[in-house]
Amino acid sequence: MQDEERIKPVNIEEEMKSSYIDYSMSVIVSRALPDVRDGFKPVHRRILYGMMDMGITHDKATKKSAAIVGEVLGKYHPHGDSSVYGALVRMAQPWAMRYPLVIGQGNFGSMDGDGAAAMRYTEAKMSQVGEAMMQDIEKETVDMNRNYDNSRDEPSVLPTRIPSFLVNGATGIAVGMATNVPTHNLSEVIDGTIAYIDNPDIDTEGLMHYIKGPDFPTGAYIMGNVGIKSAYETGRGRVILRAKAEIEAGMQHDKIVISAVPYGTNTADLCRSIAALSNEKKVEGIANVNDESDRDGMRIVVDVKRGQNANVVLNKLYKMTGLQTSFAVNCIALVPIPGTHPAKMRPQLLTLKECLRHFVEHRHDVVVRRTRFDLRKAQERQHILKGLIIASDNIDEVVRIIKASKNTQVAMEGLMERFALDELQARAIVDMRLGQLTGLQQEKLHEEYDELARKIEYFNQILSDPELCKKVIKDELLEVKEAYGDERKTEIMPDMTNFNAEDFYPDDEVVITISHLGYIKRTPLAEFRAQGRGGVGYKGSSTRDQDFIEYIYQATMHNTMLFFTAKGRCYWLRVYEIEEGTRQSKGRAIQNMLNIDPDDRINACLHIRKLRDEDFCKSHYVVFATQQGIVKKTCLTEYSRPRTNGVNAININEDDRVVSVVLTNGSDEIIMANRNGRAVRFREEAIRTMGRNATGVRGMVLDGGDDEIVGMVCVNDPERETILVVSEQGYGKRSLVDDYRITNRNTKGVRTLNITDKTGKVVAIKSVTEEEDLMIINRSAITLRLHVADVRLCGRATQGVRLIDLKKRNDAISSVCQVPADDEEEVEILEGEDGATPITETPESPEVNE
Template sequence: MDENQTIDQDRIMKVNIEEEMKSSYIDYSMSVIVARALPDVRDGFKPVHRRILYGMLGLGNTSDKPYKKCARVVGDVLGKYHPHGDISVYGALVRMGQEWNMRYKLVDGQGNFGSVDGDSPAAMRYTECRLSKMGEHIMDDIDKDTVDMVNNFDDTLKEPAVMPTMIPNLLVNGGNGIAVGMATNIPTHNLGEVIDGCCAYIDNPDIDIEGLMSYIPAPDFPTGAYIYGLDGVRSAYETGRGRIIMRAKAEIESDDHGDRIVVDEIPYGVNKQQLIEYIAELVKEGKLEGVSNVNDETGRQGMRIVVDVKRDANAKVVLNKLFKMTALQSSFSVNCIALVPNKNDHSLLRPKLLNLKECIGYFIDHRHEVTIRRTQFDLKKAHERAHILKGLIIACDNIDEVVHIIRASKTPAEAQANLEKRFNLDNIQSKAIVDMRLSQLTGLRMEQLHAEYEELMKRIEYLQ
C-alpha cells in the first residue's frame, strides 16, 4: 500500500448509516416544518408570503401607486430574501390575489390571475400587481421596531421574522400546507366576526369555545355556499380537527320549458369546469337520470351553472342526486396545525394542533407585544425630539447671546463647545442650534416651537 492510499484511509470516517439517515432526515423535516410548509400562528404566514409582502413594501409597490410587473416583484424577492425557484414565489403571489382562494386578497392583481375553472395564470412577465389595502395593514408599524428583524440568506439585508399584523390572518385567510409527517388545513373566516371574537377574548380571557362561537359561528368561505350542520365546525373549534360539510347554493326555477336547477355558489376548493364535465359524464354514462342538459352561464353578474331537468323527472330528486354524486356537496377537513413561539425565546418555533381559543390567544399575545414595542419606540422618539426642542427654546430665548457666541467661534465644533459651556447643553442640542436656520428666529416660528414642545409633553404623558 503506497503512502497516498494510507492518507485516503485516514480521511475516511466510518459512520453508522442508520444514525446518519436518522439525524439527516430529522434536520430536513424540521427545516420543511419550520421554514417552508406551516404558517406562523401570529401572522398566519409561511416565509414565502411574508417575504413577498415585505419585498413589495420595499419596492414601494403600495395600493396608492401604479401596478408593477409581477416579474419585477418575483425577481426582487428571489434576489433579496427567498433563494428558491421563481415558480414557488410567483405561485404564492398569484394565490394572494385570487378572490376564490383568499377570503380577503392581500395582493391586488391586474391581468390574468387564473380562474375558478382551474385555468393557470399568465406568465409573470405579463401580469402586474401591487399590495391591497389589507396587505398594507398587515405591515403597519413595521418600521417602529415592533417585530424582530433577522438576517436574510446571505446576511446582507434584514427581513421580518413575523409581521406586526393587526389582522388575525391565520383565521381570516386560513391556509394549507404539507410538511413532513404533518399537514395543515385551516378554513377562512369573516374578518368582522373574528375581530368580535378577539375583543370578547380580551374582555374575558376565560371565555370558552361555546362563548367564542357566539361571535365566530362558523368558517366563511370566499366562494360562498352553505355549511351543512355545525357538528364538524364545533369539533374543529374544540379540538383543531373536524370535517365541515359544504353544499352549493342551488335553486329550482320553473317556466314553460320545464324545471331547471340553477347553482350560483359552489363549495370552497371545487373546480367549476371539472364539476360541470363530471355531471355531463354521469348523464352520458346513465348514472344520473332526469338531466337533459348542463350549461355554464357564468358572466359578469356572477357564477351560474344551469342544469336542465327532463319534463318527466322530479327536480328535487335530481338535486339530491347531484349533492350525493358530485362535488356540489363536498367536505373540508380541518387540521389546524401552526407554528407556535416559545414563551421565553420567540425565535424558537414548534408545530402545535390548535383549537379556536388558542389561535385567538396567541394572536392577542402577539398584538400585545407589538403594541408595547411600538409605544416604546414612539416614546423614545418623542423624548429625543423634546430634548432637541428644549435646546432650541433656550437658544431662541437668548438669541442675541447665541448669535454672538457663534460669530465669535472659528469653527462649528468650537461654536458647539462654547454653547454647551454657556447654556449647559449637550452635543445633540448644541448641534441642533448651530444647524438652525435663520427663518426659525421669526416670532411665529418661536411660537410654533413652544406649541410643539407642549404637544410633545402631552403625547409623552399619554404614551407612558
C-alpha cells in the first residue's frame, strides 16, 4: 500500500519536455556558452580563480598542471579532469589564443595536431594578461556564488579590464545553438571601446574605423571585408582566410613558401592533403612538399615542377586545401537579463556594438563597486586615524588613562568616555605601538588623514559624476593597451578569391599537338621557325614506338579547347591547362586530363575565345563531318556549358566516326574532301540546325570501298581564302575557292587533286590565306613550317608540288594545320632524324594535269 502511494503517474511527453529543457538550459548557461562580460565559460573562470588562490602568478614559479587541475576539480568544477586540463592547455597555446592567459612549461601540443603531454609532466602559471582578468576581484567588484558543495565562494563573472570576449574569441556547441567568435587585436578593440564610450550612438561603420576586423594568432590574410561587416552588423558572417605564401624563383624550379596558415589549420594535415592532390593528379606541377618549420617560425615549402606556373599551382591549392578556409562567425553569448539580481543570463545573438556595450556596462559596474569598496575602506581608515590623531594630540592623558585602567576593556571605556570615541577608535589607540608616539609618526598620521580625505572626495566624485566614471574606465583601458597591446598579425587584403587563371598567363600563340596514341601538349608557336617549301623539317616529339603526331592545332593561351571524339562526345579544356612541352617532349596522356572512354579517342578540336559570350554562341554553329560523309549543324550554345564528364555532341552510327569539326557563322560555305581526291562545295544553309543528339544528313557521296572523308573546311571569304590539299607523300597545292562550283550537298563533287602512286591519297584539306604559315607533321615526328605563299596556286585537278621531303620510304604525312605567319627571317634548320642534310628549297615539280 505504501509503494502504491509513492508511485506518481506522470505524462511521459511532459516529463521528457521538462527534463530536456532543464538539461539544455544547464548546458547553455553552465557549460557551453561564454559570458559576454568576461568572455569565459565556467571552466575557464574557475581555472584562473583556482590558480589565483594557489598564488601562481606570472612572477612566481610554475606548478604542476596536475596540481592545478586537482585544485579546480576539488573546489570548483566537479567534472572530468580531461575537460579542465583541455581548457588549461588551450589557454596556454599561442596559436589558439590571441593573448594566452596561462604560461605553459612543457609540451602543450603543436599546430601539427600533436596533443599536450599528460598533466603530470607539464607545469603552468598565470600570464600577466590572465592576472589582468582577475584584477580588483578582492574588492567586491563581482557577485560571488557558492560552489557545488557550498563550502566556499566562486565568482559569477571576472572583473576583467580586457574585453576578452572579442580579444580571445570563443567557440562552443550548446543545445540548439552554437557560438564561434574570432579573436581580435587588443589595441583595436580598446580603441573601439573608447570610441563607443565617447559616442554611444556610433554605428558599425564608425566602429570599423577602429576595429578593422578579426586578428588571428596564426596571422595569414583575411580576404575582403564584406563578411566582416556582415558579422559586425548582424552577429553572423563568413570571413575568408588565406595562407601567407610567397613564390621564390630558383634556378631549377620555383618554390611556394608558406609562412602563415589560416586559424585552426592543422599543418600536418595540410602537407598530407597537398601531397595527396599531387599523387592523385588533381593538382599538376607539384614535385615535393616539405614542412621546414622550427622554433623560429613556420615554413612549409612546396616545390613546383620546372615549366609549371607557380601562381596557378598556388591558387589551385588555395581552392582545394586548407590554405584557404572560411571562419563562420556566430556571435552568441550569455547576456544579463535586465532587472534581475543576481543577474540571470540568457543566450543572445550580438552585434559588435552590443558586445562593446555589454563590456562597458560591466566595466562601469565593476568601477562603481570597486569605488564604493575603496570609499568604505578609506572612510573606515579615516575614522581610525581621527581617533589616533586625537590620542596623539592628548598623549599624556591617554597614557595616564591606560596606565590607571585595570585591563584593556576598562582602558577602552575610559578613552571612549573622555574623548567621545567609538569602540573601533578606542581599540586602535590601545593597540597603538609606542613608536607611533614620535613626532615624525604623528606627522605621518596627519598626512595620511589628509590623503584619505582627498581620496574620499575623489571616490565621491566618481560615484556622483558619470563623466568622471567614464574617464576612469577609459584611462584603465588605455593602461591595458599600453601594457599588452601589439600590432596586427592578420592582414586584411582586397577580395581576390574569385581566381581567374587567365590573369597569370599571357595570351600567347601556341601549337597544340595530339599523338596517335593520345598524348597532348602545347608548345609556343615561336619554337617552330619557318622553312622553305620542300625542307626536311625539325625533329619533333619523342613519341613512343609506333606513335606519331596525328593532329595539330594553333590556338592562344586564353582559348577554350572543345575536343570531339570519334564516338561523338565533346569535352572542354582551357589551353593553359594543357601541359607545356618542347618540340621534342612527348606530352601527357589525354586520358589523364579528360574522362574519355578507353575505347574512344580525340578526332577533332575547336579553339574558341568567346565561349562565355552568349551572343557569340547564339550566332555561331558547330558543323560536324563524319567518315561516312554525314554532316550535322548545331548551335554553339549547346556546347557552351563545360561538364567534367563531357556531353554527347552527335549521334554516330556504329560503323562511322567523327573526322572533322568546324565553327561557322550561319552563312558560310562548306567544302568536304575524300581520300580519292574529290571535293564538294555547298552552302551552310543547306544543313538545318539540329540538336546535340541528332545524327545529321548526307553531305557527300563516297566512292565505296576504302573511300572516306578526310576533312572539311569552312569558307568565309572566297576572295581571300584558297583551298589547300595535301597528299600522303608530301605533295600539295592551292586552288581558288571558285574553282569548286557550288552544288547541293549529297553529291560526289569535283576533282580536287590528281591522285597518283607518287602523291598517295589525300590526307588533309585546309582553307588558307597567303598571310599564314603551314605546319606539317609526318609519322616519324618530323615537323615542317612553311609560308603558305610559297605554295603557288595551281589548277584544281593538278598533282601539285612537293611540300616536304620524306626521306624515309615508309614515312607519310600525319597532320596539317595553318598558323599565323612567322615574321622572322629564314634560318638554318636542324638535321633530320636520319642525319640527312636539311633542304631549304626544292625546285617545284611541274604541274600534272588530269
